[in-house]
Amino acid sequence: MAQSIDKPPFFDGTHYAHWKTKMKFFIKSRDYKLWDIVEDGPFEPQRSKAEWSADDRKKMELNCKALHILFCAFGPTIYEKMSSCESAKEVWDKLEVTNEGTNEVKETKIGLLTLEYENFKMDPEENIEKMFDRFSTITNGLKGYGEAIPEEKLVRKLIYSLPESWDL
Structure with a gap:
């Protein structure tokens, strides 16, 4: 609705x-x-x-x-x-x-989201849509805490996160 x-x-x-x-x-x-x-x-x-x-x-x-x-x-x-x-x-x-949470809690959450972002890879069992949803959740979470990532870095990260079978 x-x-x-x-x-x-x-x-x-x-x-x-x-x-x-x-x-x-x-x-x-x-x-x-x-x-x-x-x-x-x-x-x-x-x-x-x-x-x-x-x-x-x-x-x-x-x-x-x-x-x-x-x-x-x-x-x-x-x-x-x-x-x-x-x-x-x-x-x-x-x-x-x-x-x-407090600033300390926010910093911890930012740290965890940053780690998730840095280690992000497409899971073998997920399709591109699910991968993108998961990626968006992480990056939007970071943005919500004031840690926006430039668009070109996001695109690069997504491309590098794809499995070799995608052969770009």
Whole structure:
């Protein structure tokens, strides 16, 4: 079933990397300033609420809009875990730590994925489609952790991963 372009992608606690990418683009497509709020944190006026300018109020609304988008993407279980957060950045960071781990955990996962990438070979029993799916899972995982590999290296790796029987 297709996802509505008006509703944020739903997150049920599984397939976080997939959801994260979709949500990032969903928020950016609404208003790039919203993504800035998620990534950098909310604007906090240095004066009392009664003294806020129209610009201050507009900037504060961005955090509320970003929070609303995020909360609308959650079912009850995830919402319960995130509902105490007061900023979209806090929600995003909490989701990252919960689903990706701390920096040390991320580095370990990057290391494991890198090792998988470096040792990648086509298995004798798999067809090219399954091989490519497995390869994409590894490289997309690395990309999700900020370790993108240039296209020409990916192509070269795929070619070298084929068995000799392919005789290129």
